[in-house]
Amino acid sequence: MxxxxxxxxxxxxxxxxxxxxxxxxxxxxxxxxxxxxxxxxxxxxxxxxxxxxxxxxxxxxxxxxxxxxxxxxxxxxxxxxxxxxxxxxxxxxxxxxxxxxxxxxxxxxxxxxMARSVPELSPTLGGEGFTTISKGLSLPDRPIIVAGPGTGFGLATLTPQPNKTWQVLRGEGGHQAYSPTTPLEADVFKLLQRKIGYVSIESMCAGVGFDQLLETTFEVFGQNAVKHSPAEAHELAKNGNKVCDAVCRIRANTVMTAYGDAVLASGAKGGVVAAGGVTTALIDYIGAPEALSRFFDRGPMSSYMVDVPIYLITSAExxxxxxxxx
The missing domain is CATH 3.30.420.40 (ATPase, nucleotide binding domain)
Known part of the structure; x- marks a missing residue:
């Protein structure tokens, strides 16, 4: 013993x-x-x-x-x-x-x-312990972004070292400022900003901000707010509820924009490993063309993003x- x-x-x-x-x-x-x-x-x-x-x-x-x-x-x-x-x-x-x-x-x-688990899950990124969101080419000598929303939004950078070890750089990327892209997102953002002041990535896609986001989106649609759990909202979205569908799209688009921003900021041509319960729950929206375009469409730097792969961690361990x- x-x-x-x-x-x-x-x-x-x-x-x-x-x-x-x-x-x-x-x-x-x-x-x-x-x-x-x-x-x-x-x-x-x-x-x-x-x-x-x-x-x-x-x-x-x-x-x-x-x-x-x-x-x-x-x-x-x-x-x-x-x-x-x-x-x-x-x-x-x-x-x-x-x-x-x-x-x-x-x-x-x-x-x-979470970031340090990536090389332990599989010797080849995208192997066992992962599912593929978007195929690409992971460069072995470049950083990997590990990020995603759960209750909050976490982000870390996994960097390979010359001695075949790994360095993990951790920050508070989830608290970076949110930036809307579509007219609907702009309307939601403006109303949410009046309510809470600073609007972060986390407040738009993670669990801590869900109730406020749903309520605000109902108001933007001119409807009385109805409380739903994230799972209920997702189910309603699949059944044609326009407000819940908008909320799911806003959350997924926010996530994919954040992933792309992190790649550009850190040169993470090793790829993105998505994590967190929200990403898993919204995988249909995350992998949709609208959300993927937020990751890949980067104006003059779009060509830089073309081959960057995106994976989802599936291992609970x-x-x-x-x-x-x-």
Whole structure:
């Protein structure tokens, strides 16, 4: 048992809505690909604190790892983080270390872990663990953008290093300013701006901004606002509801514009790896010609974008793999 404790690392993926834990053999000790064991998922709202959630997971396993690596949706400072979209959870690495008698605990941003999972999922980008949104040619020596909306909007750049390792550059790309393109988007933007002031990419496509976006779009259409969940709105859109269809198109177009902007800003000819529950839910809209045109049509730089591939991560274990590898 003691040997197991030092052989294993407990890993976590903590978003604004759900928390996921697992254990993995410590990559510093065991060669070969990272393998996740005892995958566990639970809604954040079922646990008062992060420590409560981790305790609930630890009760399901017999091994007590001596190291923890946790990917969390928020900015990390001094191994401490308050979740951006679940602010009642303030997580401190030292507290985890002491509570569970660990020798070391590292906190990292969730999209840093998501990005780091890409080379662990498949030696060839677009292989197992991915589905293709748009085919292209991934250049092996160029950066890869890993981004997408869930509760919030995460963005990271994965850069290959000369020694065959990877560097992850994490930013707050989801909080960049939103820019409308169509007359409808401009009308929604103007009304939303009057309500909330600064309108970010995240507020237009991620879960945190959905209710406000739906309400505002109803108003632009001259209709009384009706509350729907994202899943309900998507279903209504497929059945011909014009307001819900507009919301789905606005969200998808915002996502694809953000992906294209990130490629241009970082020279990410390695491709784009989309992630997050919203991208998966809106895949029909994401892959539609209207949204794809937002990615590829870049005026005089359109030729630069032609061969940039776009993939979607399909593995639920991805951030956990990335945390272990990171």
């Amino acid at each position: 003691q040997q197991d404790a030092f052989d294993y690392v407990v890993v976590g993926d903590v978003g604004g809505t759900n928390v996921r834990f697992a254990i993995a053999k410590d990559p510093r000790i065991h060669s070969g690909p990272v393998v996740i064991e005892h995958f566990w998922k639970s809604p954040n709202k079922e646990h008062k604190t992060f420590l409560d959630a981790l305790s609930a997971f630890m009760e399901t396993i017999s091994i007590r790892p001596k190291r923890g690596v946790f990917a969390l949706a928020g900015p990390i400072k001094n191994n401490t983080v308050t979740l951006t979209n679940h602010s009642s959870w303030h997580v401190i690495g030292q507290d985890i270390q002491e509570h569970f008698n660990m020798e070391r605990v590292d906190l990292l941003n969730d999209f840093a872990a 991805a951030p956990l793999l990335g945390a272990a590898a990171y």
